[in-house]
Amino acid sequence: MKKINSLLSILLITTLLAACGTTTGNENANQPDTEIKNAEQTEATGSTPETKEEIKGTLTKSESQNYSVTLMDGFELTGEEPNKDMLFNTENDAQSMRIETFDSSEVNLDETTNNLVEILKASNESGKLVEISDKNQLPNNEGIKEVKGYQIDTPEGMVSGYTFEREGLIVKLTIFDTNENPALDKFVKMAETINKD
Template identity: 60%
Template structure:
């Protein structure tokens, strides 16, 4: 009988120890809780929203503000270009490294002329540069002088044996502007001329 009691005691003790070990193991296991990413998502979304709504400042054209000697306007002239009086009421802005690339500038008071008149004069000038060429209207906004105060822009171009001739007329705060650009096919300077043309304004 003693052996039976002893065996039963050992068995019960073993079961109790096993049960205690299981409970202890369960107590040591950290409860798994879902990670709350709501706050992080909101912060990320807010940061992205702030980035999208932040407007970059408009970059100003680097150059020298130059007054015309014979006309009532000022223009920002980029490095590598020079403004000179070609004849009365006509200035020439040319590339100092390639004088075949130039921009003729003519300005008029809105009291003395109309945008329609100078545009007609421009198209006649362009067509005269190549009688057999086809005059095309420019619709690409990247090839048109733009500024918050520039209005009534007209833009045309024509191919010639020596390259393109491009012309613009526009109005800015009572000043009518007629631009004629002579550019080369190789290494064209049209983009720089357009940037400078957009800075023309009355003195």
């Protein structure tokens, strides 16, 4: 009986609200939408402002490719060979990130990812390649989509690879890290700032 009374009360309240003036109805209808939009904006940009605030460094343009990246203090970007740059730790050059970029109209992302996987496997033929599922270890920023990440352990340290698309730019990254004082999180944060010029 209580359930029926509750149901009748809800129906009565709904009818009364619908019968009220259109101004009140619209205000009530718009308020949740605004709250939802704010919640969506907070959720959608939740990690983006944090990433941008955490990255303090110098915006640097690649000399051989069509992108810019923000470099943290203690890191440098240099051309390795045509269409390949090396971002490295100046205090420990065994920690580095190879950056390759391609126009998405000319290169297929899946093929680029497959190529990356082969490169990682070649870095340790007896090692086991693992796909990265932890979102905190994947580049995540506004405009970044189709992110794939893989890791393989080597005697020197972890080798990680990422591919993603951002604003018509396909990005392929190979990160060489060390077992002592690993810097993967810093490389991932810098990778999030890669933007097409």
